[in-house]
Amino acid sequence: MSQRQIIQVFEQYQKSRMSFVQTISDLATRSQNIEILHNAGVMALLRPLLLDVVPGVQQTAALALGRLADSSDSLAEAVVKENILPDVVQSVTSHNRFHKKAAAFVLRAVAKHSPELSQAVVDCGGVDALVQCLMEFDPGVKEAAAWALGCVARHNATLSQTVVNAGAVPVLVLCLLEPEMALKRIAASTLSDICKHTPELAHAVVDAGAIPHLAQLILSRDTKLKRQVFSALSQIAKHSASLSEMVAEVGVFPAAMTCLKDPDEYVRKNVTTLMREMVKQTAELSQLVVNCGGLGAVIDYLGDCSGSLRLPGIMMLGYVASHSESLAMAVILSKGVSQLAVCLSEEPEDHIKAATVWSIGQIGQHTPDHAKAVAMANLLPKLLKLYMDASSSEDLQAKSKKALKSILQKCTHLPALEPLLYDAPSKILKHVMCQFSKVLPHDSKARRLFVTSGGLKKVQEIQAEPGSVLQEHINAINSCFPEEIVRYYSPGYSEVLLERLENYQPA
Amino acid sequence: MAGLLTLEQKLQHFRKEYFYRSNQAEENRKRENQAATLIQSWFRGCLERAYLSHLHKKAIIIQKIWRGFTARARVRQMVKAAYFIMKMNFYEEMAVRIQQRWRGFFARKHIHSFYARKSYMEGILKKNESVRNELDEICDLQKKERESLKMIQEQTAKVYQAHRLHYLLSTEQCPGVFNSPFRQAPHEMELLLRQVKHSAPNRMVPKSRVSFLGIPGPAAHGFSATTESPWMKSTRICSFRPALPPIASKNYQVMVVKATTKSLDLED
Numbered sequence: 131m132s133q134r135q136i137i138q139v140f141e142q143y144q145k146s147r148m149s150f151v152q153t154i155s156d157l158a159t160r161s162q163n164i165e166i167l168h169n170a171g172v173m174a175l176l177r178p179l180l181l182d183v184v185p186g187v188q189q190t191a192a193l194a195l196g197r198l199a200d201s202s203d204s205l206a207e208a209v210v211k212e213n214i215l216p217d218v219v220q221s222v223t224s225h226n227r228f229h230k231k232a233a234a235f236v237l238r239a240v241a242k243h244s245p246e247l248s249q250a251v252v253d254c255g256g257v258d259a260l261v262q263c264l265m266e267f268d269p270g271v272k273e274a275a276a277w278a279l280g281c282v283a284r285h286n287a288t289l290s291q292t293v294v295n296a297g298a299v300p301v302l303v304l305c306l307l308e309p310e311m312a313l314k315r316i317a318a319s320t321l322s323d324i325c326k327h328t329p330e331l332a333h334a335v336v337d338a339g340a341i342p343h344l345a346q347l348i349l350s351r352d353t354k355l356k357r358q359v360f361s362a363l364s365q366i367a368k369h370s371a372s373l374s375e376m377v378a379e380v381g382v383f384p385a386a387m388t389c390l391k392d393p394d395e396y397v398r399k400n401v402t403t404l405m406r407e408m409v410k411q412t413a414e415l416s417q418l419v420v421n422c423g424g425l426g427a428v429i430d431y432l433g434d435c436s437g438s439l440r441l442p443g444i445m446m447l448g449y450v451a452s453h454s455e456s457l458a459m460a461v462i463l464s465k466g467v468s469q470l471a472v473c474l475s476e477e478p479e480d481h482i483k484a485a486t487v488w489s490i491g492q493i494g495q496h497t498p499d500h501a502k503a504v505a506m507a508n509l510l511p512k513l514l515k516l517y518m519d520a521s522s523s524e525d526l527q528a529k530s531k532k533a534l535k536s537i538l539q540k541c542t543h544l545p546a547l548e549p550l551l552y553d554a555p556s557k558i559l560k561h562v563m564c565q566f567s568k569v570l571p572h573d574s575k576a577r578r579l580f581v582t583s584g585g586l587k588k589v590q591e592i593q594a595e596p597g598s599v600l601q602e603h604i605n606a607i608n609s610c611f612p613e614e615i616v617r618y619y620s621p622g623y624s625e626v627l628l629e630r631l632e633n634y635q636p637a
Numbered sequence: 638m639a640g641l642l643t644l645e646q647k648l649q650h651f652r653k654e655y656f657y658r659s660n661q662a663e664e665n666r667k668r669e670n671q672a673a674t675l676i677q678s679w680f681r682g683c684l685e686r687a688y689l690s691h692l693h694k695k696a697i698i699i700q701k702i703w704r705g706f707t708a709r710a711r712v713r714q715m716v717k718a719a720y721f722i723m724k725m726n727f728y729e730e731m732a733v734r735i736q737q738r739w740r741g742f743f744a745r746k747h748i749h750s751f752y753a754r755k756s757y758m759e760g761i762l763k764k765n766e767s768v769r770n771e772l773d774e775i776c777d778l779q780k781k782e783r784e785s786l787k788m789i790q791e792q793t794a795k796v797y798q799a800h801r802l803h804y805l806l807s808t809e810q811c812p813g814v815f816n817s818p819f820r821q822a823p824h825e826m827e828l829l830l831r832q833v834k835h836s837a838p839n840r841m842v843p844k845s846r847v848s849f850l851g852i853p854g855p856a857a858h859g860f861s862a863t864t865e866s867p868w869m870k871s872t873r874i875c876s877f878r879p880a881l882p883p884i885a886s887k888n889y890q891v892m893v894v895k896a897t898t899k900s901l902d903l904e905d
Contacts, residue, residue: 393780420761422768423764426765426768426769427765
């Protein structure tokens with residue numbers, strides 16, 4: 131055989147390898163093919179092609195492997211079991227940047243499914259290799275490496291700690307400064323995934339100087355970037371008051387509020403989440419947010435959106451109101467209570483209703499003025515209904531009871547308390563009675579109103595055990611009125627009168 | 638004799654009388670004695686009573702004077718005490734008033750100023766309003782920007798279409814599709830076709846490599862026109878278009894694959 135023919139054999143083999151991996155990678159884009167490919171034993175076939183001589187075959191094989199691992203976790207486990215990972219990690223450290231990108235893609239696809247698979251990636255030395263990739267020049271390689279690190283760090287705190295120990299954080303912060311938008315997005319999302327687990331990790335990220343860069347990125351135009359940036363900032367702020375103060379010092383606030391009107395709903399949700407995490411920590415931070423006009427913006431946000439997007443906004447109002455009564459009054463004056471009433475009536479989900487109920491309780495619990503504002507919005511019967519409703523979850527019932535109790539202990543607005551006399555169970559009733567017994571001795575107009583509206587009649591009909599707190603309050607109320615009126619309204623008085631009539635002999 | 642007889646008779650009478658009288662007296666002795674005793678006792682009693690009542694009156698006078706004396710002393714004491722108490726009540730009330738006013742003043746000035754709180758609440762409401770207005774303005778601005786961007790994109794897309802569809806231009810002999818004889822005036826597309834000068838279609842260069850006129854090309858997928866479309870002004874192209882060497886087909890395939898990978902990654 132001549133030399134040319136021999137070379138031709140090799141070229142044919144190479145072409146067939148190339149077409150094989152290309153077809154496999156194209157097939158792997160469709161989910162229905164994945165099972166078939168897996169059963170046909172594609173893993174074992176792709177593995178030697180990863181170490182092929184021709185770089186094109188290597189890269190396409192890596193790409194195919196990545197796509198396969200991406201679509202199902204059984205295939206990702208197969209990748210780990212077949213010991214393909216050390217080869218992939220080695221490809222990550224190779225020189226060709228397309229190869230690195232494809233290998234990083236494989237690592238990402240494996241790591242994203244579960245913590246055990248991520249641990250397997252870490253055990254093969256994947257994290258160090260990826261951090262090396264982060265220091266490359268090519269933005270595509272950096273992006274793929276950052277994404278893979280993000281998938282590893284997402285699962286739990288130990289994995290994040292491994293990523294941080296490999297020195298990824300300063301490099302990621304540098305990536306934030308790069309001009310490519312996609313790289314910035316991925317870097318922000320990876321930082322957010324790292325920070326979310328524990329305060330030490332958040333401190334590690336902050337020490338690398340991430341906050342000023344993230345704050346600058348708020349002003350960008352790109353929607354997805356803004357989502358990730360706000361999510362990262364809120365993950366940092368949520369751990370402790372000092373971290374929130376660091377975020378606040380940078381001057382995030384006035385800029386963040388412009389993003390509350392962003393057309394993308396997730397950006398708005400993340401901004402509200404950030405505000406909630408900051409407000410949760412201390413009263414000064416809540417004061418800062420309120421002074422920047424945050425309340426009006428959040429209340430408008432609650433009006434615009436619906437569903438689970440409202441949850442951070444609702445919780446934010448609750449946290450603001452919980453710190454002090456002037457803040458709670460600020461919430462009331464900004465029409466927070468009416469908005470929360472709207473949310474309560476519109477939302478079908480129990481956990482959102484529970485959060486709304488909790489916020490209402492925090493607002494109304496401070497002074498009689500606050501309780502009156504809550505009562506005027508007609509919320510007390512609704513809270514009672516939620517408490518009594520058998521179909522509400524236990525959490526919702528417990529929260530509505532607590533909120534009702536704390537509001538009732540301060541409510542002195544009697545017309546709002548009267549509807550509660552009719553349906554309430556005895557636990558709630560005793561608080562209502564307590565309030566009546568406090569107010570009625572001093573106010574004659576209230577007494578008159580109480581009698582004419584049928585409240586006294588209802589009070590007589592209540593049966594309480596003698597000696598219980600409820601009975602004491604009932605006695606206290608009865609002592610505010612003359613004896614005849616109390617007897618007149620007591621149940622069965624007409625029978626008593628008729629008996630007297632029967633026994634009466636005209637003289 | 639007669640006298641003696643009478644005397645004797647008188648004597649006998651006397652004796653009888655004496656005996657009778659002394660008998661009588663003897664009989665009356667007890668009664669008289671008792672009567673005398675009674676009278677004497679009664680008289681002595683009267684004396685005693687008069688003496689006692691005299692003593693009583695004097696004792697009463699003494700006691701009256703004494704009691705008046707002590708009572709007056711006591712009353713004086715009581716008056717002094719009442720006066721003292723009245724004064725103390727007065728002082729206390731005045732002190733309470735002073736303390737009320739002072740505490741009110743102090744609390745209002747240093748601890749919690751109601752008016753400051755009221756103006757703070759009003760300030761917050763105003764700030765809310767102003768922030769709302771600002772946000773609305775910014776939102777409008779951004780919307781306008783986006784819309785203008787979209788319009789520019791649409792316009793460039795139309796111009797690109799016009800470049801590609803140049804063959805639909807109407808000629809002297811034959812009216813084009815967009816220039817139907819039944820229309821009053823030609824369609825805008827027709828006018829655009831007339832304005833735009835035709836250029837031969839360039840070889841399809843992948844956008845991610847193009848660095849045209851120094852503008853870094855955005856990573857676009859597919860061949861849709863963008864703001865930096867290099868086909869905007871055909872005259873510029875004619876002067877700047879260098880003859881690029883043909884790209885080897887194998888590498889091109891790989892690059893296309895990479896570009897599509899990258900786009901797929903971004904969309905993940």
